[in-house]
Amino acid sequence: MSEEKQSHEWILEGIDCANCANKIESGVAKIEGVTNSNANYMTRTLSFDVDKQKENKILPLIKSRINKLEPEVTLLSKLTRFPIGKDGLPLDENKEISHLEDSDHSHEKDHEKNNVKTILSRLIIALILLFVANFVPMNEMVSIGLFVAAYLVAGYDVVWSAIKNIINGQVFDENFLMTIATLSAFYIQEYPEAVAVMLFYQVGEVFQGIAVSRSRRSIADLMDIRPDYANLKLADGSTRSVSPDTIKVGDTIVIRPGEKVPLDGKIITGASSMDTSALTGESVPRSVKITDSVLSGFINKNGLIEVIVEKLFSESTVTKILDLVENASSRKAPTENFITKFAHYYTPIVVIFALVLAIIPPLVLPGATFNEWIYRASIFLVISCPCALVVSIPVGFFGGIGAASRKGILVKGSNFLEGLNDIKYVIMDKTGTLTKGKFEITSIQPASGWSKEQLLELAAYAETHSSHPIADAIKEKYEERIVENRITEYNDISGYGIQANVDEKEILAGNAKLMQKYNISFTESTEIGTLIYVAVDKEFAGYILIADAIKEDAAEGIALMKEKGVKHIIMLTGDSKAVGAAVAKKLGIDEFYAELLPQDKVEKMEEIMARKGPKEKVAFVGDGINDTPVLARSDIGIAMGGLGSDAAIEAADVVIMDDKPSKIGTVMQVAKDTRRIVWQNIILALAVKGFFLILGAFGFATMWEAVFADVGVTVIAVLNAMRVLKK
Template sequence: MFDENFLMAVATIGAFLIGEFPEGVAVMLFYQIGEFMQDLAVNRSRKSIAKLMDIRPDYANIKVGEDIEKVSPDEVNIGDIIVVKPGEKVPLDGVVVEGKSMVDTSALTGESVPREVKVGDEILGGFINKNGLLSVKVTKEFGESTVSKILDLVQNASSKKAPTENFITKFARYYTPIIVFAALALAIIPPLVIEGAKFSEWIYRALVFLVISCPCALVVSIPLGFFGGIGGASKRGILVKGGNYLEALNNVDTVVFDKTGTLTKGVFKVTEIKVKNGISREQLLEIAAYAESYSNHPIAVSILNEYGKEINKDYIESYDEISGYGIKAVVKGKVVLAGNDKLMKKENIEYEDVDAAGTIVHVVIDRKYAGYIIISDEMKKDSEKAVRELKAIGVNKTVMLTGDNKKVADSVGEKLGLDRVYAELLPQHKVEKVEMLEREIQTKGKLIFVGDGINDAPVLARADIGVAMGGLGSDAAIEAADIVLMTDEPSKLVNAIKIAKRTRKIVWQNIIFSLGIKGIVLLLGALGYATMWAAVFADVGVALIAVLNAMRVLNVNNI
């Protein structure tokens, strides 16, 4: 019962009882104006999150034979074909089976530039189809789709309170009853003890004391600050699952990255072709593409993509995939070997031992060494920038954990300027390394793990703060993480930390300002120098200024 409404009611009734009618009306009127303004500010903060709610699709156009039926997204099953017309929201996650279009992904990823999708591309619920007609085969039910999970994450984010918010809630719980009894003592004790003191004068002082002491500036502006920080981050394509994680980002000591799909694109590409014994580059690439044409291994796919021409399967007379070694095939009457060092040794072929960061595919035609192809994973454009900026904002240690071979891992680590690199790790080894790194942290600093794959889920859950790549990351990783970067850009982690630091700065400005002004006016009120008007300003005015200051958190455009 000891909330701000109780304090205001006592102050108003008390003012009327001692004949201070204008001031009694002023308390009610200004309190209502203050509440109205606070509601406006809170609603504005909610709008940035409510914008995300607009991505919830209202219907889906499902293909039934030759007809199209408009149904609720809940009624669509996995494997159904849905049609998305220009201007419509994509209702569920799926794969494009027909059509080509530009899609607006900004609601989910924060990316302003539309993305092109074509047959075979994955498309997520919440994207907006811009121009073409798309037929999409549904891969997830509505409850499991990305759009549903995002809405659920954001709606529940405010339930996980930051330590500062919890402190303020506890503070208000004990502070208000203490103030009520202090005001009661102020009204009763001085007239009994001080000679000539009037009850009406001391009751008035006690009422002023009550109005000033109301903690609404803290109770409203601090949760609003964290709520605004979460909303502002979501504008930039960063989903924070709670105020506690936003506050934890202020004390980051170590950032640990996964490699494939996090710092690198996870897309293998031919980076070098070296020919031997008089064969041309084009011939080597063609023969390797034919040899690899039946394999769906990422290495084979990258060779076929580099070749880029139609494969006539009639030219392939026999094909044998030797697990762990490579391919043996007969192409256009020639026996072709394409594989690693182990295949060369197994077949007793003299080959060139290559020291390079990447996967080496040696090619042999009729037992004659023809050359090799180097395939590497491409670095993400902003990986180097992310590591550089993390150091600039005070992160002590940047580390990479990967299951890839040591040579490749060391090469990536060197290019990015990472402090440490651990390679050839299994998922359980990653957890062990994270625990080891946590033990090394001397301060109260936190450890962040950034990953994207299903094998990263245990480490994401184990780290102080787990950060998942949300655009292409696995569902398990997104589920286990505390923060999700919807654009798959590691540099967004720097934005998240900057937003967290700014949020904390604004929250502490409000705490110091509110308590400082209240302390001064409380003292003046107890001594009889502050009127009810000053008391109303110290409550409603301070609350309003604090709320407007908290609204600045939403402005994240320059972060």
């Protein structure tokens, strides 16, 4: 019997490095009964699953383990924002709560500014002490004392963290490496260099922190679509500003010009234009009127509208999108997992090599001194920090996910973003994906003696009492008001069409069999689509062609995917072969399968999956409503989210919010840009570190170069990773 799991998500308030997040993730994962441990440095969250029956025993162990690994980190419940107590559960409002940093965005920015100011003040004091000790004539012991004071002012937190980590059994991190390296410099009486290196390291850490924070805030600002309030309409007609999460389904809200739409609903009064760019990436406003749906996250541009709420705030589009973007980087890409494992082994190996470098050469090489080789070993230790890798790579993927969201594309994880690079087969549903999924009149062909307007009017009156989608398409095209008393007789002939008397004339509207049934002479069309033939008093008046119109950018989307490296684009449809062939030919699709039932689509997917190479991926693109089995079976499921379809958002790995097929090529380009930047950072970091490791081993590099190889490269790599947001 499988154990029932309970999911938890905690905020890691105060986590300041990717390596610390990795330590927490691996430490929590080792606790028996814990699965899916994931510490996300970019969102500063820890998610994990525990055995529900043992939850009361496991949660306190997790809390204790994190406190031991990272004592400076404060744990908050993601759901309630209350601190986690000793029992591993969030404290409630009635318990005494010690002072805790508020986690909102503005306070966080102020807190970061204060931290930067404090560190810079310390570094200025340390710099002054270093200058005095190095350049002002004084007693040697006083000078050494000032060097020690400058060192402690600049780096006491680094040394203290190293000591605590050693006590807790966590040796190989940047604090330990920097402490041992600088203390080694003190040991060989290189006092100015030891202090200066600690200063430079701390300055680099400040810049690294600022760069990472900017990256976080860039994406937070990008997704700043959460509404602050909603104008609830009261029974007396007045309005009151309330929190969106207090609004109930069926309530009426008022949205004024310039305000965000706070909840999903339908317009009951007014008309306006909506800025949908935050959700769809589209810069052109969308016109809306009574009965149209609007989504939370839209911005009302001009008119005053009233909306009846159809979803709670917790189920609204904006909440789902924000949760998806925030949690996307918890699904790590293979590159991220590889670098985490690489750093886990790389650092201890370099430390062991540094120890060998400090001891063996002085014992073997003639004239070699311990001081010289200890100095070289210290350089090795500084260079071995894997910060540039473990920080810049998550920043790169996080930035890629943010860049996609800016374009109205939701990618549910770094693994899916990286997987988009390997797509060679794209299988596309037709209806709702390549076509609009809505019947429209595409052609009106009147017979001699009739006009298009007359033919449309006759067909609209004939279809007045029909609820068929084809009838709806005709009535929607005929924009005049239908006068019911003009119709004196109405007969629905099943399988043929409609017979009606309009203005005392017999109107026949239906398929070719209806014309043949009444022996009406007509010219049968070979156009692809649904044909409605119309006759008046047994004389042919013309025909109307109704089809599921192809999306404007469908052909562009197909061409763009081929340009991005997709080898095979395959269309699946339940329509007839004639319709499938016409659409495939028009869009440039070489392979299609028609007249398929839903279960047939899964079989075709299995056949295509068997054709792909070991490193190739298959993507399925559908509307996310009736294509769930195929979306789930594909390597990457891409859904046309449309107006925030719940099924689309739930089923797919990538959601196109505005239904445009061309966005598939766009997100593939974002994935390629992200991968290129990530690998630029990997190559840069390893090349610079390798170069300076060799220089250090042969005595050509100083501590200054070593710190640049660590902190300097990290800052450059983080700034490079942020470029993907500008793409």
